[in-house]
Amino acid sequence: MDASLLDALEPFATEVRLAPGEVVVRQGGRQDALYVVLYGRLAVSQAVRGDCESVLAELGPGASFGELSVLDPGPAAATVTAQERVVLWRVDRRSVDTLVGDPEVAWALLRSLAGKVRMADARLVEAVRWSIEAAAAHPGES
Amino acid sequence: MSLQAALSGSSLFGQLPDELLVRLAPWCEQRLVRAGDVLLTEGESASRLYVLVSGQAVICKNVGEADALVARLGPGAHLGEIDLLDAETATATAIMETDGEVVQLDAARFRQMLVRDRQLFSHVARVLFADLAERVRRTNERVRATIAWGLDAAGDAA
Numbered sequence: 421m422d423a424s425l426l427d428a429l430e431p432f433a434t435e436v437r438l439a440p441g442e443v444v445v446r447q448g449g450r451q452d453a454l455y456v457v458l459y460g461r462l463a464v465s466q467a468v469r470g471d472c473e474s475v476l477a478e479l480g481p482g483a484s485f486g487e488l489s490v491l492d493p494g495p496a497a498a499t500v501t502a503q504e505r506v507v508l509w510r511v512d513r514r515s516v517d518t519l520v521g522d523p524e525v526a527w528a529l530l531r532s533l534a535g536k537v538r539m540a541d542a543r544l545v546e547a548v549r550w551s552i553e554a555a556a557a558h559p560g561e562s
Numbered sequence: 563m564s565l566q567a568a569l570s571g572s573s574l575f576g577q578l579p580d581e582l583l584v585r586l587a588p589w590c591e592q593r594l595v596r597a598g599d600v601l602l603t604e605g606e607s608a609s610r611l612y613v614l615v616s617g618q619a620v621i622c623k624n625v626g627e628a629d630a631l632v633a634r635l636g637p638g639a640h641l642g643e644i645d646l647l648d649a650e651t652a653t654a655t656a657i658m659e660t661d662g663e664v665v666q667l668d669a670a671r672f673r674q675m676l677v678r679d680r681q682l683f684s685h686v687a688r689v690l691f692a693d694l695a696e697r698v699r700r701t702n703e704r705v706r707a708t709i710a711w712g713l714d715a716a717g718d719a720a
Contacts, residue, residue, distance in 0.1 A: 466702065468709045472710075527673075530694070535648070538648075545623070545625055547708040548708055554713070554716035
């Protein structure tokens with residue numbers, strides 16, 4: 421996340437502290453805030469089936485999450501879990517909505533979201549490659 | 563077709579009220595395209611958003627050693643929205659399958675809009691937010707389904 425966006429968010433942010441293993445966002449649950457990681461690492465994971473979870477990404481200082489649900493309300497797409505002691509900024513939806521009225525903030529958030537689209541696209545390509553290899557390695561089992 | 567009418571038929575900009583489409587039109591450019599014209603080339607720099615006004619385009623993406631047909635787009639569809647924002651490289655190749663017409667918005671013009679018509683920019687930003695969010699959601703679901711298929715195909719042995 422770029423510095424100008426952090427400056428804009430700071431007055432609206434409240435600090436959140438998490439212990440290792442604590443879940444801040446749960447897949448399918450209500451999500452109504454944008455988060456910025458100040459300290460520590462978190463894992464972003466998605467349930468693939470009832471018995472299997474796929475880790476999509478690891479987030480460290482400077483990374484953000486929650487943009488999707490704040491800008492386009494809907495259930496959380498993934499679960500975010502602290503892997504160690506974590507400090508976050510939390511900016512609620514109403515504040516983000518106010519901030520987006522400033523075109524410079526809107527621009528910075530759009531660019532951040534564009535990066536997330538590129539990451540999601542790259543993950544899909546990886547998933548397709550992996551699945552084709554997995555199927556080829558076990559012919560006849562599907 | 564007028565530029566404003568072309569924009570109103572777009573799944574992206576058609577959500578904006580007429581008053582804003584009138585203001586958006588001068589920031590865009592309308593042009594004719596021919597079958598075989600390449601709008602975007604995967605891996606090459608790109609910095610504009612296209613709205614397909616008429617005709618059909620195909621989107622292809624390199625997966626491993628092969629090119630996969632990802633989508634076929636028709637009138638009203640848009641492409642290049644990520645390139646508009648970060649002006650990096652195109653994530654897929656887009657080729658016109660038939661003759662047609664497009665409306666394009668260049669990244670440089672979009673940045674000028676931010677300075678000269680801040681209100682219009684904010685409205686356009688909001689429709690882009692919803693579009694990008696939906697795209698990430700859709701892609702995440704496809705990732706989930708693809709991994710589940712791979713696990714099934716491998717009989718959970720992988």
